[in-house]
Amino acid sequence: MADVDGLQVMDAIIEHRIDTCVIVVSGDVSIDSAISALRHGAYDFLRKPYEPDELLLKIENALIKRRLEKENKAMNLQLGESERWYRYMVNSSPDIIYTLDGNGRFTFLNDRVEPLLGYRKESLIGQHYSALVYLEDLESARYILNEKRVGDRASRNMELRVRHNIESKLLTLEFSSFGMYQEGVTDQPARHVGTYGVAKDVTERKKAEQIISYQAYHDQLTGLANRILFKDHLDLAIAQAKRNQKMLAVMFLDVDRFKVVNDTLGHVIGDNLLKKVASRLKGCLREGDTLARQGGDEFTLLLPQIEDREDAMRTAEKMIKSFDVPFQIEGHELYVTISIGVALYPADGEFIDVLIKNADIAMYDSKAKGRNRYQLYSGNMNVSFAEKLSIEMQMRKAIDRKEFQVFYQPQICVSTGMISGMEALVRWSSPLHGSLSPLEFIPLAEETGLILSIGEFVLRSTCKQAMLWKNAGLPPMRMAVNISSLQIEQDGFCDCITQLLQEYHLDGSMLELEVTEGALLSDGEQMIAKLKMLSSMGIKIALDDFGTGYSSLSYLQKFPIDTIKIDQSFVRGLPSDPNNVSIVTAICAMAHGLKMNLIAEGVEKPEQLRFLHSLDCNEAQGFLFSKPLPGNEITGLLMRNGPLAPPAFYSGQSESNIQTHRVG
CATH class of the missing domain: 3.30.70.270 (Reverse transcriptase/Diguanylate cyclase domain)
Structure with a gap:
């Protein structure tokens, strides 16, 4: 090549980064010439003269070298690509991937640790795992994070609570750990060098499980x-x-x-x-x-x-x-x-x-x-419980079978002895259980809600009976009916009463509704509103069994009460029991002071009546005058139009002289 020697050509190849193998063939046999060629990048040096086979061998070696270099380069590229993909996958994992040395210190953490726990991974390298684990879980952590087993025997899906670096909260991570071993030389066993594993955030899942568990129990x-x-x-x-x-x-x-x-x-x-x-x-x-x-x-x-x-x-x-x-x-x-x-x-x-x-x-x-x-x-309650179930079943049928009957007990004016009103009392004659006292079935009727049907029957029967007496030419009679709180609290109760009065052509003043102290307290404001509405229709409101419940002057003022009924438990001991005397005397004084009508229940003896008369008690009812009777028998009593308590009751005559005045 004119004006250019071989070394200059080789310099040009290097300068232009031409990837090739150069074999220098030279007639200069000095060692310096060969060294100079090799220093300029020659692959090999061949002195002239040479044998053809010698040149072919050097060319073959150069080609082999070139092929190996290309293969090695391709492998390095592939390895680098694989490593990049590996790092990408490790750092893109939704879980924390870690390795620990034999002392439990972190040697590797992927990028997930920072967004999940708030720690820079560099700050944790060399730190012991106890820096992360919640104190109460450290004992479990020693078992999980010092794992030496491998394969199926290794720890999997074990939960630990770890601390967040920034937020004051605990996260629950699920760990799977495996032992790491370094292969020994010759016959030496593999040496345990640490633990590697994966930690999955299961905090939300645990919360969901806790909610489900809570709801289940x-x-x-x-x-x-x-x-x-x-x-x-x-x-x-x-x-x-x-x-x-x-x-x-x-x-x-x-x-x-x-x-x-x-x-x-x-x-x-x-x-x-x-x-x-x-x-x-x-x-x-x-x-x-x-x-x-x-x-x-x-x-x-x-x-x-x-x-x-x-x-x-x-x-x-x-x-x-x-x-x-x-x-x-x-x-x-x-x-x-x-x-x-x-x-x-x-x-x-x-x-x-x-x-x-x-x-x-x-x-x-x-x-x-x-x-x-x-x-x-x-x-013995087992027997009575079975009896109650039987009564309930029969009571449901009794309504349709018309087994209930309304009886009436006269209320008399204490000062005149004349009948002033009637109290309607329901009776049940059961084919299976015989004649049952209201105390045996009314509480159960209230408990089961059957009192609504029974109560409506009593109201309707009473209004009908009042109409029959009115149509028979008898003076208007005040009819007292016991009302359950269940009835009053029903929507439309006042409308139902209005409809019954209109249907049987009765004035509101002919009806008196008896409620207990407990019923008044079931829903104060609603009860006041309904009772006031009934009172505005002329209907009288009586407070039954006064003194046996939440006796309070405050609700006597708040509720539109016209009549107080003294419970028979207080009347029974009159006039000999000083406690009953004090209670009844106080009730009478209070009723008079509040301008309320007063009725004493359960009057059975003349001396009880005389004592009540001395306290100016307005009315009384009880077996002394009449037991509860069916409507047709009461009709005959009303037709006689005579006093049930003549003046002899107050004169101190013997009971034998006044026996004929009792009814029933």
Whole structure:
């Protein structure tokens, strides 16, 4: 090549970065010439003269080198690409990927650690895992994060709580860890050098699981334990009581007349009432007691490890007493009470279902005895409970079979002895149970809601009877009818009364509605409004059984009450019992002061009547004058138009001289 020697050509190849192998063929046989060629990048050097095979061999070697270089370059490119993809996948993982050395210090963390836990990964390298793990989980962490096992035996899906670096919260991570080993030389066993693993954030899943678990074992409305959790706690409490030879108590609680509140004021207020009831009940309990909602307005209570039955009785009394204070809900002042049944372990049962069933039976017994009380279970209640179920079934049929009948008991004017009114009293002659006292079926009728149908029947029958007497030319007669709070609290009750008066052509003044003290307190404001509406129609309102319930002057002023009825329990001891004398004297004075009519119930003896006359009691009723009679028999009595209590009753004559004046 003119003006250019071989070394200059090689310099040009290097300068232009031409990737090739150069074999220098030269006639210069000096070693310096060969060294110079190699320094300028020659692959090989061949002196002239040379054999053809020698040149071919060098060319073949150069080609082999070129091929190996290309293959190596391709492998390096592929390896680099694989490493980039590997790092991308590791750092893009939604989970934390880590390695720990044999001492539990981090040697590698992927990029996920920062967005998840708030730590820069560089700050954690060299740190012990205890810097992250929640203190209470460190013992578990020692087991999980020092893993030496591999394969299927290694730790998988183990949960630990770890601290967030910035936010003051704990996250739950699910760890899968595997031991790392360095292969030994020759026959040396592999050496454990650390742990590698994956940590998945399961915090939200755990929250969801906790919510699901909570909902499975708790009542969603009140937050109390549900039946499943209650039985679990009771099962454990029975085992502990058996082991420690202790007693425990199971109580069944029911909110009296809750259905009325729910049906009258709506489910929203009903639900709010249940929540407040649950809260008030919890305030009466010990820390270890379990209160549960069975459903509806029924609750169960477990008192574990009590010393004696008095412990359970004190708790029941405390809960009942707490309901003396009304509930304030959305502008309504609601007075409700509870009925409680108590079963004791081991006396009343040694198994879960038996204890709950017996407490339930005792609760129904407390309702039958007047509500707002507790009752301890006894064996004979099983018989009475079955009897109640039978009565309820027969009572439902009795309405259609017209087995109920209305009787009337005269109310007489104490000063004249003349009949001033009638009280309507329902009677039931059951083909299966015989003649039943109202005390045997009225509480059950209220509990089941059948009182609504029975009450409507009594109202209609009474209005019809009043019309018949009126049409027969008898003077207008005031008819007193006992009304349940369930009836008054029904929507349309006032309209129903209006319709009955119009249907039977009666003036409102001919009807008197008797309500109990407890009924007045079921929903104060609503009750006041309805009673005032009835009063505006001329209907009289009588307060029945005065003195046996929440006797209060405040509601005598708030409610439109015309008549107070002295309960027969106070009249019975007159005039010999000084306590009854004091009570009746006070009631009479109060009624006169408030300008209210006063009727004494259960008058059976002349001396009782004379004492009431001395107190200026307005009216009286009882067996002294007449027992309750069917309407046709009362008709004959009214036709005679004579006094049932002539002046002889007040003169002190012997009872034999006035016997003929009694009716029935």
